């Protein structure tokens with residue numbers, strides 16, 4: 001089998017990595033930067049920590065602090081305008097996935113302020129490629145959460161402020177990703193659990209999206225699953241455990257690289273439907289959709305589902321029948337979710353009818369089509385019901 005792998009950005013990884021940011025900027029020849037972030041990151045003191053080396057080395061920077069969840073166009077156009085008027089030569093995203101996606105999108109608008117109607121036009125055979133980044137403005141991505149893996153992926157998931165629809169803007173690459181687990185030490189248990197389950201789901205889906213998986217993405221998905229299975233429960237008990245934070249940051253990085261190749265599938269498609277329609281947190285929505293997705297996949301790729309179950313710590317005999325693989329993997333994954341405190345739909349205040357009401361939206365999601373089988377409307381109905389009934 002011949003496969004194609006591309007890494008989105010050079011990676012500086014490890015506890016304290018952000019301390020080397022100024023040295024990296026100097027090597028790139030950067031003289032002035034813009035930080036693209038939000039007010040929460042600033043209030044938590046994380047921006048100062050991430051950019052401490054710039055202050056120490058006297059590299060000036062301005063701050064765009066208007067990033068919002070779901071990366072609406074208003075934010076990334078404003079960040080691009082500020083970068084242009086300030087004459088910066090480096091754009092540094094600091095924060096969660098939305099901040100990183102905002103900076104990724106802003107980076108292609110510094111040179112050419114492409115109108116939003118053109119940027120969000122549905123792709124077609126005659127549609128122009130996305131505008132290139134300005135090569136003299138470096139793009140550096142620094143995550144302060146541990147889930148989306150956006151610093152490793154070629155797509156910026158953004159939203160149209162007029163229609164609330166989500167769009168993916170593809171980039172050729174970034175100049176540097178800096179993954180510093182010390183920046184994640186202050187994440188509260190609830191956010192650690194939900195973003196951690198996003199990592200688990202990226203790995204499960206990269207491993208089962210059969211059209212584009214490859215030996216490299218497979219190994220990364222395996223490693224991510226094993227690291228998350230061991231370290232997420234430790235972090236729920238003690239969020240200051242730097243060794244466990246480092247392992248989860250590594251899991252997030254591996255899973256991000258895995259799905260940058262292979263793409264996500266069914267659970268992410270369903271999660272996007274819940275995100276757009278009822279603003280359910282991405283990691284929780286993915287988590288609730290993953291066990292029944294794997295139980296469905298067992299009909300076509302039982303060996304892949306077994307591998308996932310084993311990586312998560314289930315004891316599944318090699319000659320187990322598909323139904324047994326589904327039962328043991330589903331039990332293990334739901335048990336893991338309970339252990340780290342992922343809430344059920346019931347606890348979140350949803351009725352069963354409200355969950356089932358997402359059927360049409362889920363069927364329209366692109367990623368549903370990347371599942372290893374063609375998901376029928378009846379199967380989706382069963383899956384949504386299971387999300388409510390089988391995880392209480």
Ligand SMILES: [Fe+2]
Pocket residue numbers: 147148198202268282286
């Ligand atoms: Fe995700």
